Amino acid sequence: MERTILAVDAGGTTCRGRLVAPDGAVLASGEGGACNPSTDLAGAIAVLDALINVLCRQTTPQTQRGSVVLSLGVAGLVDVNRRAAFLAAHEGFAEIVSMSDGYAALVGASGGQPARLIILGTGAAGHRLFADGTSIQRDGWGFLGGDRGSGAWLGRRAVEAALKSFDGAAPESLLSERLVARLGGREAAILDWLLQARPRDFAALVPEIVAAAEAGDDAAATLLEAAADEATALVSSLGDGRGGKSVSGESDGEPLYLLGGLSVLLRTRIERRLGRHLDVPQGCALDGCVHVARGKAPQERRR
Structure with missing residues (x-):
């Protein structure tokens, strides 16, 4: 007999939850804050616990944990001890x-x-599921080691270029002017911003890059093209799962999906590089949590 499932998509920016009845009906849904155990274990625990309580209290009678399967899709569970x-x-x-x-x-x-x-x-990551139920992940190394082509990656490189102009080591551009002003315009204010900035703060600068590119700024346009290059390389890195590379992005006719906050911004650029259209997703991460809990998709087993 199928049970009620509490599905949670917990990421570094937001945490979304959905309580699903055995017949598939959605009983409750809600959102919480950032939930990444690798960067803030205590905070992630608190955010998830609060969201669970909110969802369970939305039903009448109140849903009891003992009757529920908790299915979690969570960033930052690679470390065994934190997990x-x-x-x-x-x-x-x-x-x-x-x-x-x-x-x-x-x-x-x-x-x-x-x-x-x-x-x-x-951030940025590539995933592939094989017919035998195993999977691989590429990138997802985090802000300091990778996440190439992501919002944080774009924002960090834009800040580096802006500060190079601020130092007089490169010509000024519309983008550098906008970002220097955004960061406070003065050395002390800029340093204060840098000391406190997290990946999401760099990602929040992407609209500035887009606005500058739309205004004809070459530096901003070059950054967006570089992000599309990185995303295309990420597709290639998924290869055949045995170290092979796929130049065109085609791989045995398998669907190729693109998700995330930058997907609309970069989709056309990526499709142009791959020479193909990207596929339309059937559902979201919460649906994925439900599929795994119901046994309609394999549990994650990395190659």
Whole structure:
């Protein structure tokens, strides 16, 4: 007999939840704040616990944890100790199923069938599900080591270029002028911003890049093209799962999906580079969590 599922898509910017009845009806839904155990374990635990309580209280009678399968798609569960601490903090459920948020998005988009997915948001990662139920992830290294082509990647490079102009080591551009003003316009204010900035703060600068590019700024346009290059390389890195590369982006006819906050901005550029249209996702990460909990998609097993 199928049970009620509490599906959660927990990422570094927002945390979304959905309570789903055995017949598939949505009983409750809601959102919370950032939930990434790798960057803030205590904060992630608190955000998820608050969201769980809100969702359970929306039903009449109030849903009890003991009758619910908690299915989690969570960023930052690679470290074994953090993973164990995060999951142990949410007791009382009939069962807990966990996976990366990217994998949840992949199986949500494909309905659990073999496919590839590129996610371009604050961070960036590529995922592929194979016919044997195993999967791979490429990039997703985080702000300091990768996330190439992401919002944080774009924002950081725009800031670097702007400060190079601020120092007189490069010509000024519309983008550099906008960003220097955005960061405070003076050395002390800029340094203060840099000392406190997190990946989402750099990603929040993307609208400035877009506005400058639309106004004809070459530096801004070059950055957007570079992000599309990185996304295309990420598609290629998914290859055949054995180290092979796929130049065209075609891979045994498998669907290729693009999700994330930068997907609309970069879709056409990426499609032009791949020479193909990207596929329309069937669902989202919350659907993926439900599919895995119901056994309609394999649990995450990395190659």
